[in-house]
Amino acid sequence: MKKMVNLYMFLLVVCMLGGCQTSDWNKEDIDKGEEGFITDLDDRRLLIKGTYYKVTNDTYIQDQHGKNLDYSELEVGMKVKPWHRGGVTKKTFPGKAKAELILVLTDxxxxxxxxxxxxxxxxxxxxxxxxxxxxxxxxxxxxxxxxxxxxxxxxxxxxxxxxxxxxxxxxxxxx
Missing domain, CATH: 3.10.450 (Nuclear Transport Factor 2; Chain: A,)
Known part of the structure; x- marks a missing residue:
């Protein structure tokens, strides 16, 4: 049952993200990043495992119950699931990606x-x-x-x- 709720939440968010984009929104797919812990918050970026995710005005930040959060509410140590668009740039370490959704796990x-x-x-x-x-x-x-x-x-x-x-x-x- 819990997996079904999580799947439903994910599909709902993907649909919301798709509906908010311009007509060329599907040029780049939304990819799920690796679930992990925020270990750095700097200049509207957050480090999760080996990737810095850039948070923009278009990034959705929510807890797993669908409550919208602000970047200022994120904390080092939080467990999150990131989604990004356009792949991860791996020319440098850590990699870089533009965050579409940061889902904060609050269970x-x-x-x-x-x-x-x-x-x-x-x-x-x-x-x-x-x-x-x-x-x-x-x-x-x-x-x-x-x-x-x-x-x-x-x-x-x-x-x-x-x-x-x-x-x-x-x-x-x-x-």
Whole structure:
């Protein structure tokens, strides 16, 4: 049932986006970007995994219940699903894309992951200029922890793991 609701929401948003475009709107298809966590907000851009998504006046930002949000309501650590038009430019790293829709995930699981990711980012950041990419978040309920695989954008050669307690968001281990 939940998947049907999500599919319905996606189709509704795609239809809305299509209806708001000029007659040549279908020259470039809308593509779904990789779901992930916002790790940088800068100059109306947000970094999700290996792509900066540019937010324009035409970008829809909504929570998963369809509530419209403003760019100013976005936060580092939020779990999102991005959609973009025109592909991702990969001439540089991170890639770049124009965001058509940023869907903020607000369910209980996503909110708990956001708290763990935010704690991990705050723990490893030594300067405001540092940028990280969240590669994977895994919840181990039997151990009451999240393991977060991350990478410093300035050192793409290796990733590292941060273990976060799932109730207190305390950093237990950094490797």
């Amino acid at each position: 209980e699981k996503s909110a708990a992951e956001q708290r763990a990711v935010t704690a991990a980012l705050e723990h490893v950041s030594e300067a405001d200029s540092q940028r990280f990419i969240i590669l994977e978040v895994t919840h181990l309920p039997s151990e009451h922890v999240y393991t977060i695989e991350m990478m410093n954008r300035s050192n793409m050669d290796s990733s590292f793991m941060v273990t976060v307690e799932d109730v207190t968001d305390e950093i237990l281990y950094l490797k």
